[in-house]
Amino acid sequence: MRIDVVTIFPEYLEPLNVSLVGKARARGQLDVHLHDLRSWTTDIHRTVDDTPYGGGPGMVMKPEPWGAALDAVLDAGPEGEVPTLVVPTPSGRSFTQELAQELAARPWLAFAPARYEGIDRRVIEEAATRMPVVETSIGDYVLAGGEVAVLVMVEAIARLLPGVLGNAESHRDDSFAPGAMADLLEGPVYTKPAEWRGREVPEILLSGHHGKIAQWRREQAFARTLANRPDLVARWQREAFTKKEREA
Numbered sequence: 001m002r003i004d005v006v007t008i009f010p011e012y013l014e015p016l017n018v019s020l021v022g023k024a025r026a027r028g029q030l031d032v033h034l035h036d037l038r039s040w041t042t043d044i045h046r047t048v049d050d051t052p053y054g055g056g057p058g059m060v061m062k063p064e065p066w067g068a069a070l071d072a073v074l075d076a077g078p079e080g081e082v083p084t085l086v087v088p089t090p091s092g093r094s095f096t097q098e099l100a101q102e103l104a105a106r107p108w109l110a111f112a113p114a115r116y117e118g119i120d121r122r123v124i125e126e127a128a129t130r131m132p133v134v135e136t137s138i139g140d141y142v143l144a145g146g147e148v149a150v151l152v153m154v155e156a157i158a159r160l161l162p163g164v165l166g167n168a169e170s171h172r173d174d175s176f177a178p179g180a181m182a183d184l185l186e187g188p189v190y191t192k193p194a195e196w197r198g199r200e201v202p203e204i205l206l207s208g209h210h211g212k213i214a215q216w217r218r219e220q221a222f223a224r225t226l227a228n229r230p231d232l233v234a235r236w237q238r239e240a241f242t243k244k245e246r247e248a
């Protein structure tokens, strides 16, 4: 997978050089290109923002540098191909495990994290005439810039790419509920010592009964999800019900 990121803070994306994503890049599974938006400014102050038409607080990112930057990304990428442009914004589509799976299936992603009050709308509209555009939100809160959302999304997507997670890890998320939801089920985990500050590891985990252990883990994971995310459980139940209806 090729990933391009256009940002005024390339150093913010340094974490893409370490750990899982860093290793995937070193192995050639990920080809990441960072671009400093200011490279496409033309004035002495390398200006990327201006006051919003219609008034209001803050500044808006100017269209010219973004237009030129996205032109350059398209030109530098694989001949005849276009990326999916991912634009992090609080008003975007919820970035879920499902959307991560969807984006992980694409050969080329370009991320356009904005700072300030956002990017001039015409940049997104013009881009949408040339490539798929997905506006994504990583949760119901506002950030100062979209760069940290790019880090979140790249990590969630990279771990889904074939061969990026070691074998042991990838089977860790084996399905409870088939599909993307399986990744969201996380039961309690334990390691040595068997007793720590008077707390024992659940007996079942020492039993060697792999079937019973798997069942116990699913029950524990489901209980935690039910306690913390009743909305997810309700959705799974609806999906299971409609699936049964379709198959009936």
Ligand SMILES: COC(=O)c1ccnc(N)c1
Residues within 6 Å of the ligand: 088, 089, 090, 114, 115, 136, 137, 138, 139, 140, 141, 142, 143, 144, 145, 146, 149
């Ligand atoms: C500037 O970007 C944001 O504030 C942002 C981006 C993606 N998801 C969010 N929840 C916020």
